[in-house]
Amino acid sequence: MQRTLIGHAVAAVLAATTLPALANPFAALFNSSTGSDADTTQVAKEADSYVGKQAAWARPYLGALYRDGEWGAVLNLNRLGLAAMEKQQFGLARKAFDQAIVRVEAIYADDPNAAKARSVFNGEKVKDFKGEPYERAMMYYYRGLLYLQEGDYQNARAAFLAADRHDTLSSAEDKAFAGDFGLMKYLAGWASACDGDSVRAEQLVAEAQAVDATVRALPKVPGAGLVLLDSGPAPVKWGDGQYKHILKIKPGEGSDPAPQLRLADGGTLDGLTPGGDIGFQASTRGGREIDGILAGKAQFKDTAGAVGDGALVVGSTLLSSASMMGDSGMANIGMAGLFIGLVAKGLEKAANPEADLRGWDTLPAQVLVRVSPEAHPGTVLLVSGAQAAPLPLQATQGRCSVAWGRTRPAVLAALAPPSTPVPAEAQRGDRNRAFRAMLVSDMTVPE
């Protein structure tokens, strides 16, 4: 009997000292969100080979696309598309946004990775990224600009209306603010006017100005010249709560000085006014249905921790008492308590209520707009101090001209890496292979 008690005591000490180490593999039993190391290494090699043949500016974007696969495809395609617009690689930008739109519009029903994101033991970010309503709307905004550039005013209108639809239809959007991204409907109206459909243009402009005071300063009858200027830093997602399980979005830090425009021949272009507030659109998204699930996960984690702590205390107390009293029955109960505590702590460790904080970090804080009665008579320049540079997208199609630019670069030297291991390969094998094959054949940016 004495030997049994000594055995219990040793087991108790072992359990107490190895608990953290045991909890990790226990948690891994539940967390199956990452691919194997061999997969990751192989993909990294292929990614290096792929990006080595591309232009330097595009390497961070294409590398992230290849490595992250379908898990981060929409986010990385959006980043690439916007950077490509700034680099005047408009064909690449169109491909990137079209690929992103296909994924955003696909219905994710019975998707295994979405199901994982709902489970207690995986964070939300194991799901494929589709973006929040403001990100989806901006994806369509940029695609709409590219249609304007081609003079395809009907598809431009469709793209801007789709942007408005994502602000309206997402159940995530706070009802009081649903459909208040008036800039998108205004741009749809502008495209209609350029397409020669003045009735539709008038209707869309009226609808835009009815729901959004920001665009009421713009002309009721859209003129032929349009300048759009992205300004300021992107909204930032952050995780509130003990486990970062509540998605919050705040304005990015800093602001840009009021931009000045002029024509290449020296003429001035004043009258830039705020047309769309991306930070406002992001911060009025309202609660999401997934928030309830994440809160449940957080509650589970708390409860598991409390149960584990209690069971460990009870178990170790009983074991101590049992060894003093020589009571083997009490020792067995103590061991059971320790075991339960171990299991509960493992569950606590495995539970992951963290919200998906991935966000489109090259978006602007706001879009400034200038609408003029006539098409632009020349190249539009953005003045910065003593220097002036042409806006990257400028086109005249039919009687209308559009110019677009940014006050801060969308081309970054490096992208912020994901904060934890990327779950790119898990249950995405075939899709990732097809996606990477598409990248290699279609998404190339020669030096």
Next chain:
Amino acid sequence: MDRIAAGMPRPGMGSLTALVVLAALAGCATAPPNAAGSATVNIAPGVAGPVQGVGIEGQDVVGMSDQMMRDLLATPRLVQANGQGKVPRVIVDAQYFANDSTQPINRNLITDRLRVALNRSAQGRMSFVGRQYTQAVEAERALKRSGTTDVGTVGMTRATLGADFRLGGRIASLDQKSPSTGLIQRYTQITFEMFDLESGEIVWSGIYEIARAAADDVVYR
């Protein structure tokens, strides 16, 4: 002393109960309505692909162009030769086929397929004018007439073909959603019309409708 026999509670039983409660909580954390989403519902006939949304899909392009082709070929005014034995000349392209929906789409996908299907099935009952090739035709005619090239094997004409009828139409859509279930629904209406290029009379109309409803997984709503 046996604790159970003495009516004393076992300390470990409380923890076991708590563990069961934990398991139940884990289940409760994933139970909003329609959490897994609903697969796309196809209302119009056709073969759906593995990637589906609620807008116009590839099978719709096939379905609508086939349906319109059959309908057009069954319209006597468009396929019967006149008194001089000349068949109607038509232009089928996207020039007057408008997209007024919320889905950007390449309209040529629809009109090109319709034109090709019509041309292959008409068996000479209609004549198709390729207005989109006007620039190439004019350039070649100029070369022939300037003597840069010979006249080819079929001879020259005084002018290129004028057309009798042209395709017009519109794509329009209506979006709706159910906040309680996350279901989104889109009704898409595609109208096709053939109008007389001399009088403006609409001599034939066809319509193709799609209504689809689907819900994303709750993690995307």
